[in-house]
Amino acid sequence: MTATAVDFGTRARGDVPPEDTWDLTAIFPDREAWEAGINDVEAAAAQLGELRGTLGDSAETLLQALDLEEETGAQLIKVYAWAALKKDQDTADSQSQADSDRATRLYVETSSKLAFIEPELLSLPEGAIEGYVAQHAGLAKYRHALDTILRQRDHVLDTETETLLASAGEIFGAPSTIFGMLNDADMEYGEIENEAGEKVTLTKANYQRFIESRNRDVRKAAFAAMHTAYEHQRNTIAATYSSSVKGDVFMAKTRSYESALDAALKPKNIPESVYDALVETVNAHLPLLHRYIALRKQVLGLDDLGVYDLYVPIVPEVEHEYGYADALDAVLAGLGPLGEDYVRDLGTGFDSRWIDVYENKGKRSGAYSFGVHGVHPFILLNWSSKLRDVFTLAHEAGHAMHSFYTSRNQPYVYSNYTIFVAEVASTVNEILLTEKLRNDTDDPKLDMYLVNHALEDLRGTLYRQTMFAEFERWSHAQVEAGAALTADALSAQYAELARRYYGPDVEVDENVAIEWARIPHFYRAFYVYQYATGISAAAALAKQILEEGEPARQRYRQFLAGGSSQDSLDLLRDAGVDMTSPEPVTQALELFGSWLDELEALMTAEGLLEASE
Secondary structure, three states: OOOOHHHOOOOOHHHOOHHHOOOHHHOOOOHHHHHHHHHHHHHHHHHHHOOOOOOOOOHHHHHHHHHHHHHHHHHHHHHHHHHHHHHHHOOOOHHHHHHHHHHHHHHHHHHHHOOOHHHHHHOOOOOHHHHHHHHOHHHHHHHHHHHHHHOOOOOOOOHHHHHHHHHOHHHHOHHHHHHHHHHHHHOOOOEEEOOOOOEEEOOHHHHHHHHOOOOHHHHHHHHHHHHHHHHHOHHHHHHHHHHHHHHHHHHHHHOOOOOHHHHHHHHHOOOHHHHHHHHHHHHHOHHHHHHHHHHHHHHHOOOOEEHHHOOOOOOOOOOOOOOHHHHHHHHHHHOHHHOHHHHHHHHHHHHOOOEEOOOOOOOOOOOEEEEOOOOOEEEEOOOOOOHHHHHHHHHHHHHHHHHHHHHHHOOHHHOOOOHHHHOHHHHHHHHHHHHHHHHHOOOHHHHHHHHHHHHHHHHHHHHHHHHHHHHHHHHHHHHHOOOOOOHHHHHHHHHHHHHHHHOOOEEOOHHHHHHHHHOHHHHOOOOOHHHHHHHHHHHHHHHHHHHHOHHHHHHHHHHHOOOOOOOHHHHHHHHOOOOOOOHHHHHHHHHHHHHHHHHHHHHHHOOOOOOOO
16 A cells, blocks of 8 residues: 555545545446436435325335335435545535535435325225235335334324424434534543643543553543533533433333333334343443453552543553555455455455545544445545554454445345444454454464453443443433433432442542543434444354354354344344343353453463462
């Protein structure tokens, strides 16, 4: 590759070599074609709108409407993706900003125009749709989608009300928007002293570096400054979050669900017992987390721990620069257990400019994968040549291949996989890469780093997201019971959870108690628990793939190709994981325990820990 470390962030977008960028011409060759795509969306939506009130006339009319809905959606996602990806590659480009705003408006307007479909279908006499499906072979591909709609018969309202609620989406999303503006644009965190004793402005962008500093004064100061800023806004944020929760509760009541949690789970056919089992199983294994935290305390040589001590690496990152080309080879080698064709397909994607590799001026930070049905997935990276970047590549490649195989095997109606399974493929890839790198190294320092990296993933995803899930369940139950979500109540509950999860070795103070105020995912109700269930399913699947070989691999590949053609629990069950049982979560936590055993043994052998008597 042509870029080097000194180039990162310094080049204008136009100076980035094409081979280091994604190729958006795969979606539309130029802006004129994109404009034509907008016209196609509007024409299809208008044609579909003409069928309003006729969906129950015949099987042929129903099929025509569903085909038009699919055509509209498939074209709309291309229009949206082209604009969104162009904006992300250079957020300062005014034309891209305007195009992205236009595509977003089109998305909202089209969704509102199509809002009549579900309520109209549900207004038909019971058995009518099933009869049409039996009559017309063309409706067979929509059977699962229609069954999913019919399952919500008791919760979808009349056409006028559904249209009204769809048009009020921006209002219900206002708490998230307000928090986003406060969190991303208005919050200021002041100054702290860095490791050199220099005054620097704390930002969300540099906070992660400071919280991982080996200088305890620096990480403590960063943690205090960050959370003090939220403490100063505690009442405003509490009111904003309370409004969000009240909106969730209102929508649940309006649609006749038993609770906001029921409203979040039932449309996906996920029983509350899955949520409950996750929380209960993780709580039963909290002693493992407390043991890991005690190990951290011992390695760091501290008499007491603050939450700000939980992020500094206890194993230094191995000083090794990974060139991007070498990383591609490492990821392909690590994913060998998924089969030669998987590796070949992913390698073709690497060679076909699926990926926007390096940072440039104005480029969106972070990393993600964006699947475009009928085209291929696109991956955004900001490569910095660290080992963690290799894992990020493997992670996003997992998402990409999930989208790739779904697009290859499913029609557009089933082209999206649910959040419940979204993190499975990415995490399977990370686990397989970890095992490969560990098997290939004879460097105990690298081995310790890899084990600790895996432990931190499980700690941050399985344990932390489950703690968040408990907090969300409590906050919604409070509103449903008529209680007020004040800043004091929110902080007290969060502190109680932190004490239970972190255990006796960690001091929980006011800076920890206010952490709820800076979590954006809380504005998407009952979302985060799926990270915890996803990593649990991934751990179980990776174990099966490594131990069983071809049978497990074939089951897993069917899962990747399934999209949303079945309910999420059924897709995972067919792959070999029953998430209605606590067993997958238990297996993931047992894996955490085995990795902890290995880390303690490695550290003892390296003289970093005293051998236990």
